[in-house]
Amino acid sequence: MKSVLITGANRGLGLGMVKYLTKQNKAENIFATCRTPSDELKQLAQENKNLHILNLDLTNLNSFGDVVPKISQVMGDQGLNLLVNNAGISTKFTKLQLVKSEQLLENLTVNTVAPIMLTKALLPVLKQAADKHSDRPVGAERAAVINLSSILGSIEKNDQGGFYPYRCSKAALNAATKSMSLDLKKDSILVACIHPGWVKTDMGGKNAPLDVETSVQGMLDTILQLKEGDSGKFLQFDGTELPW
Numbered sequence: 001m002k003s004v005l006i007t008g009a010n011r012g013l014g015l016g017m018v019k020y021l022t023k024q025n026k027a028e029n030i031f032a033t034c035r036t037p038s039d040e041l042k043q044l045a046q047e048n049k050n051l052h053i054l055n056l057d058l059t060n061l062n063s064f065g066d067v068v069p070k071i072s073q074v075m076g077d078q079g080l081n082l083l084v085n086n087a088g089i090s091t092k093f094t095k096l097q098l099v100k101s102e103q104l105l106e107n108l109t110v111n112t113v114a115p116i117m118l119t120k121a122l123l124p125v126l127k128q129a130a131d132k133h134s135d136r137p138v139g140a141e142r143a144a145v146i147n148l149s150s151i152l153g154s155i156e157k158n159d160q161g162g163f164y165p166y167r168c169s170k171a172a173l174n175a176a177t178k179s180m181s182l183d184l185k186k187d188s189i190l191v192a193c194i195h196p197g198w199v200k201t202d203m204g205g206k207n208a209p210l211d212v213e214t215s216v217q218g219m220l221d222t223i224l225q226l227k228e229g230d231s232g233k234f235l236q237f238d239g240t241e242l243p244w
């Protein structure tokens, strides 16, 4: 793959993906976006000249268009092969009696509105990649958008209740993923959403059963194997299909 852009790349699963991709030499150019680069990400960028750190606050919706020229500066007319909408937030203490409208709106902004608007902003470079690499099958090697969802966004799997801001924002992201997969089919851009498993990160907490490396390896192996018929699916990190 010639290029990939990952949001929220300073820590957690986003940083894990950057580490994996640099180590495995899976992408010729990696665009790692974040609000503030961590020391680890800065160190990786020093060691890997194909890793480009871009500043991006996902609540600053009007800034998304600025990313396109930065990609083109590096990629020329090759476009962007893979967009991973990874960054996300999860507000705690959100049982029905406690939930606040601000929490619902904040989760929707970062987890749903931002991935939709960033995908919209990056469509020119995604389409460019799809056209430029028309000799390759539909998938991440050509052009694809992967949205980091969660099993908590599955309506069918909800047997615990609560988590209003997070569940609603991820269920909405799932709905957006399905629409995007249909809308972008004619452009040969694959779109799918993926649940990373319950992973030891700041969000997942230390009791999570999976480490970042296992989840990331599973997700990237799955993502890189996706084919045209997988567009519009809700998958787990290991490739298992999940119910909406």
Ligand SMILES: NC(=O)c1ccc[n+]([C@@H]2O[C@H](COP(=O)([O-])OP(=O)(O)OC[C@H]3O[C@@H](n4cnc5c(N)ncnc54)[C@H](OP(=O)(O)O)[C@@H]3O)[C@@H](O)[C@H]2O)c1
Pocket (backbone or CB within 6 Å): 007, 008, 009, 010, 011, 012, 013, 014, 034, 035, 036, 056, 057, 058, 059, 085, 086, 087, 088, 089, 090, 110, 148, 149, 150, 151, 195, 196, 197, 198, 199, 200, 201, 202, 203, 204, 205, 208
């Ligand atoms: N860990 C799990 O068990 C789990 C399970 C299911 C789904 N997921 C999903 O996986 C994705 C990654 O989660 P994670 O576990 O890696 O979470 P994390 O460790 O909490 O990291 C979240 C990332 O999102 C970024 N972010 C949050 N708000 C942002 C904003 N306004 N603008 C730019 N970046 C922003 C953070 O950047 P800052 O450092 O600037 O805040 C950070 O890089 C999320 O979409 C999450 O919902 C995780």
